[in-house]
Structure formats: C-alpha cells, structure tokens
Amino acid sequence: MSQVPQIRIPATYMRGGTSKGVFFRLQDLPEAAQAMGPARDALLMRVIGSPDPYQKQVDGMGGATSSTSKTVIVSRSDSTEHDVDYLFGQVSIDKPFVDWSGNCGNLSAAVGPFAIASGLIDAGRIPDNGVATVRIWQANIGKTIVSRVPITDGKVQETGDFELDGVTFPAAEVPVEFTDPADGEGAMFPTGNVVxxxxxxxxxxxxxxxxxxxxxxxxxxxxxxxxxxxxxxxxxxxxxxxxxxxxxxxxxxxxxxxxxxxxxxxxxxxxxxxxxxxxxxxxxxxxxxxxxxxxxxxxxxxxxxxxxxxxxxxxxxxxxxxxxxxxxxxxxxxxxxxxxxxxxxxxxxxxxxxxxxxxxxxxxxxxxxxxxxxAIMSRSARVLMEGWVRVPGDAF
The missing domain is CATH 3.10.310.10 (Diaminopimelate Epimerase; Chain A, domain 1)
Incomplete structure (x- = not known):
C-alpha cells in the first residue's frame, strides 16, 4: 500500500473576537501555496478538514461552524503606509472551496498581535509598555485596518479584564478601527437607496x-x-x-x-x-x-x-x-x-x-x-496553540 509522509507547516491557532482560525506567515507556506490558486485552496481545506460530508471537520483544525472554519495569511507589506498585508480565507465546511470574497472582522483583531509575535513588525515600533499601532492592509477588500495592540514588557498582552459577549473568558482589549469601511470599490448603497x-x-x-x-x-x-x-x-x-x-x-x-x-x-x-x-x-x-x-x-x-x-x-x-x-x-x-x-x-x-x-x-x-x-469596535485576541500544522504531502 502506497503512503505519502505528512509535511509540517509553521502555524498559530488563534481566537480573535468570537471567531478562531489557523494563522500563517506567507513565507512559511509551501512554495506552491504562496500564490493564490488551486494549490493554496487545497492546502487550506486539508488543514481545516474540508470538504467534510459529515460536517464535523474531525480530520482537521476546523470546528464545524462558520466561526471556526477560517484561515489567515499575513505578510510584511510592500506599502509604506501599512505594516502587514492580511488575507482571509473562509473555508466551506462541506463543499470543496475557499471563499476569498470578504474579510473577517473578528479575526482582524488577532492580526496585529500575530504580526507582532511573529516578527513581522519592526522591533523599533514596539514599545516596552503601552500600545503598538499596527497598520493592516486587508487584501480581500482593499481596505485599511488600524489595530491598537496592548504591550507589556515588550510582548503582546493577551490577558486582561475586557469582557466580550460570546467569549467565555476575559482578555486584553484590542480596539480595531476600520478606515473607509465601505466594502470594495462600489457605492456603499449599491442600488442608491437606503431601503x-x-x-x-x-x-x-x-x-x-x-x-x-x-x-x-x-x-x-x-x-x-x-x-x-x-x-x-x-x-x-x-x-x-x-x-x-x-x-x-x-x-x-x-x-x-x-x-x-x-x-x-x-x-x-x-x-x-x-x-x-x-x-x-x-x-x-x-x-x-x-x-x-x-x-x-x-x-x-x-x-x-x-x-x-x-x-x-x-x-x-x-x-x-x-x-x-x-x-x-x-x-x-x-x-x-x-x-x-x-x-x-x-x-x-x-x-x-x-x-x-x-x-x-x-x-x-x-x-x-x-x-x-x-467604524470602531473593541475585540480581544489570544493565541490558543502554536507550532506546526501537519497535512499529507500530496494534499495540495
């Protein structure tokens, strides 16, 4: 019987707001998955455990809900106006596709903390104590997000007393500002009417x-x-x-x-x-x-x-x-x-x-x-697990 060894990919499992997902640095993905296309989609689906006709995602990192069938790819930005580029993939639970058509506002709160902890932000931008401002380019919809991440002793502060309904335990507050939040390039009201x-x-x-x-x-x-x-x-x-x-x-x-x-x-x-x-x-x-x-x-x-x-x-x-x-x-x-x-x-x-x-x-x-x-709202974020995620070598 033929077998293909698993490969391992550096990854971080994070909660952001009332969602959680698997976070990757773009540079850590296999070369074939570093660009948009079928290989990337196949890899992310296998990581999450989709498509799953049982709708449980037992053989992957997904939690069988829209809030937990998510992936994020972050990289240093080439733009002088942004620190990182953030790409969000919503993985279908029971169908073979990844939807790249929009952003995840909840996981947006985790992008800044992930970028800092992953070395994607210049050390000079991180205070010993205080707040680090992370300028994020949301690549799915082409918009700017500004995240203000609390820092204690030079590291991301994750624990705190900020409570968010839908999340069981308190954590550190992460204010997130969505600049010019109209989605895409069209009118905010595409029909021209408010009703x-x-x-x-x-x-x-x-x-x-x-x-x-x-x-x-x-x-x-x-x-x-x-x-x-x-x-x-x-x-x-x-x-x-x-x-x-x-x-x-x-x-x-x-x-x-x-x-x-x-x-x-x-x-x-x-x-x-x-x-x-x-x-x-x-x-x-x-x-x-x-x-x-x-x-x-x-x-x-x-x-x-x-x-x-x-x-x-x-x-x-x-x-x-x-x-x-x-x-x-x-x-x-x-x-x-x-x-x-x-x-x-x-x-x-x-x-x-x-x-x-x-x-x-x-x-x-x-x-x-x-x-x-x-638009402005406060969320929280926390690393749940970090290390490597494993997938069969022929999964993508």
Missing amino acids: DELEVPEEVVEGGVLKATLINAGIPTIFINAADIGYTGTELQEAINSDTRALARFEAIRACGAVRMGLIEHVDEAANRQHTPKVAFVAPPSDYLSSSGKQVSAGDIDLLVRALSMGKLHHAMMGTAAVAIGVAAAVPGTLVNLAAGGGERTSVCFGHPSGTLQVGAETRQADGQWAATK
Missing part, C-alpha cells in the same frame, strides 16, 4: 417582496425587518438552525439580495459564494435571555440584530457585520437606523444571541451619496 423593495420567491414571504437595506460596509449585508418574516429579533441559534425551511428561506433572500447588489448575476451562483453577502434581521429593543443565560434588558440596547453566516444563524455577531450595523445605524432611514429609533447617531449598542455589542461609525453625505469614513 429597497427586494423581490424574493413567494414561498419566502407572501407577496414576494421584502423591505431591505442593502449595504456594502465591513461586508456586503442584507438587512430585513424581523417582523416581516415572522420573527421577533430575540431568537437564539436553535430557533433558526434547527428549522431547515427557515434556513432555505434565508438563503433565498441572500441569493436575491446578492443579485440586486450586483455581486452575482444569477441566484444559482450564490451557492459558490457562501461568505458574502450576509443576511441579518433587525427589530426594536426587547428584553430577552441570551444563550449564556444572561438577561438582556431592552433599556440597555438600541436594537436587536440576528445575522446568518455560511447558512446558519451566528452564535454572536460577525465583526464585519457589526461594522455594517454601525454604519447603517448612522445613516437616517435605513432599516437598522429605524429599528434603533431613527435620527442621527455615531454609535449603536445592539443585542445579539450571546449578549450585546457596541460599535461606533462615522458617515457623511456628498452629492446625494452616503459614505462611511470609519
């Missing part, structure tokens, strides 16, 4: 039309009203993820929204673009019990938001979707803004399945077009 009448199949909603805010900020996102699809906005994962009909409805909405946003030409193409756009539903504030058993009071939040990622309701909130929420809330008249009570605002605190999250955003309007100048 659209989105045509969907009749089986999705009676009448075949849903009000929707379609926005490119942080990540392309489709916002709809919870009440319009029969929900309250207080739902937890089991209420959605155990309902195959509900998941099919959300996927149909996502596909129709992707076409309307110009991301794909036909709804059938959505199956091969799972990472973007996201679909989320919003509602005015209401009391609810979070997934951890924590009581969330309507008086402590501005609105409720539930978002789906890779076909399932997210256990907390994707970082990039949080940026989209913050930006949309700052634009009067969007469904997000209206759910939060309307008016002008520069920050919003929203309730998600695991608790609450606050995100700030600044927007401006010029010549009838809205644009976002920045």
